[in-house]
Amino acid sequence: MSHSSGSFTDAFRQPKAVWAVAFACVISFMGIGLVDPILPSLSSQLNASPSQVTLLFTSYLVVTAVAMLVTGWVSSRIGAKRTLIAGLVLIVAFAALAGFSGSIAEIVGFRAGWGLGNALFIATSLAVIVGSASGGFGGAIILYEAALGVGIASGPLLGGLLGNISWRGPFFGVAVLMLIALVATIVLVPATPAPQTKSSIREPITALRHRSLATTSVTGLLYNWAFFTILGYAPFLMGLSALKLGAVFFAWGILVAIFAVFGAPMLKARFGTTHTLYGALSGMAITCLLIGIFSDNQAVVIGATIASGIVVGLNNTLVTTAVMSIAPVERSVASATYGFVRFIGGGLxxxxxxxLVEHFNAHVPFVLGAVTALLAAAVLFTVRRDIDAADVEETQPQSHERADAERAVTDVPADESEAVLAHEALVEDRRYASRR
Structure with missing residues (x-):
């Protein structure tokens, strides 16, 4: 069995603590697509323009992005479990407050607080899952992206069902579900002491000095611009009720989940990460362009939006895996850095x-989204060698030369010169993975 298939098989054989965090991830990611079905009703019932309503995404994701910079600093001082709990408490509180709001400005403000909690939770949860999951790094990423896919898929469905009753319903629904996730985290996740080494608040920013991490993060930013253009504005072009919008984005989210969990590992094993991402980013550009050209055709907008779930699922898994594989810094720092950069794109x-629609027309933002997706592929091309090297290392984790080298530098050799040669071989073997 290949490494990739092994990672997939083992991804769902996890301790209870990992499942508790994964469940909380599902509810957390519900918050991304939760408001999609109620965007038009919020606009009409609260007398807000579409651009004002889209601030629900902007405040949520931009605050999430900026707060990502301090998550490692917080976690290194109070421990991972307490950071998870703090994030969940904030999400519960601000989701409930959003439900009690009386204006679009209040909801936007409370979504910002929600984003702060989301940042504390998301960055720490990925680190906890990667650190605690059985089945290796690849299996942990698959599980994390599965939680993301299920959350994104179920968020619009829940939003549509509850939003059909009242626009307040989805906010209260998330507050209740997150309260359940909070209890599960408190009970099932073991206590984690604060690390002995305190992280610097500057680490996620200084990590951008490493070309491989910075370049891949910019790829995520550009891709997320296209992704959230569809997620944030396509609902206004469909002319559907909250319940029907929920159904559309549920179908979209199902494709996200399927291709994040099943499609990405399969295509990566056959074509490699970079070639699969070139195809996925090109597919994102095509779907954005279709919506841009036929923005007044309801059937095309709905079909293209649903189909975009395929490439969103592939990109979510493979870009995250690429970042975590080639970043020459600790994975918690890499996660915070990548989250900061990519969520800026998604928020704006x-x-x-x-x-753009207010000043020009509905075609322009989606054509721009197609351009950013193609730019993401171009930026990715500049770091392809690092990603390809990481793929090779993953599929051949224990070559004879590397195994001999590791044994020679960890054991006491009989011949000192043999140790020097072995050490040099090990350094050469790891050269691409540690490239800055």
Whole structure:
């Protein structure tokens, strides 16, 4: 069995603590697509323009992005479990407050607080899952992306069902579910002491000095611009009720989950990470362009939006895996850095789309989204060698030369010169993985 298939098989054989965090991830990621089905009703019932309503994405994701910079600093001082709990408490509180709001400005403000909790939770949860999961790093990423896919798929469905009753329903629904996740985390996740080494608040920013991490993060930013242009503004073009919008984005989310969990590992094993991502990013550009050209055709907008779930699932898994594989820093720092950069793109795109429609027309933001997706592929091309080297290392984790080298530098050799040669072989073997 290949490494990739082994990772997939083992991804779902996890301790209870990992499942508790994964469940909380599902509920957390519900918050991304939860508001999609109620965007038009919020606009009409609260007398807000589409660009004002899209601020629900902007405040949530931009605050999430900026707060990512301090998650490692917080976690290194109070421990991972307490950081998870703090994030969940904030999400419960601000989701409930959003439900009690009386204006779009209040909801936007409370979504910002929700984003702060989300940042504390997301960055720490990925580190906890990667650190605690059985089945290796690849299996942990698959499980994390599975939680993301299920959350993104179920969020719009829940939003549509509850939003059909009242626009307040989805906010209260998330508050209740997150409260359940909070209890599960408290009970099932073992206590984690604060690390002996305290992280610097500057680490996620200084990590951008490493070309491989910075370049891949920019790829995520550009891709997320296209992704959230569709997620944040396409609902206004469909002319559907909250319940029907929920069904559309549920179908979209199901494709996200399927291709994140099943499609990405399979295509990566056959074509490699870079070639699969070139195809996925090109597919994102095509779907954005279709919506841009036929923005007044309901059937095309709905079909293209649902189909975009295929490439979203592939990109979510493979870009995250690439970042975590080639970043020459600790994975917790890499996660915070990548989250900061990519969520900036996701947060600004919906608001920019609303403004572009107001000043030009509905074609422009989606054509721009197609351009950013193609730019993401171009940026990715500049770091392809690092990603290809990581793929090779993953599929051949224990070559004879590397195994001999590791034994020679960890054991006491009989011949000192043999140890020197072995050490040099090990350094050469790891050269691409540690490239800055």
């Amino acid at each position: 795109a919906p608001f920019a789309a609303g403004k």
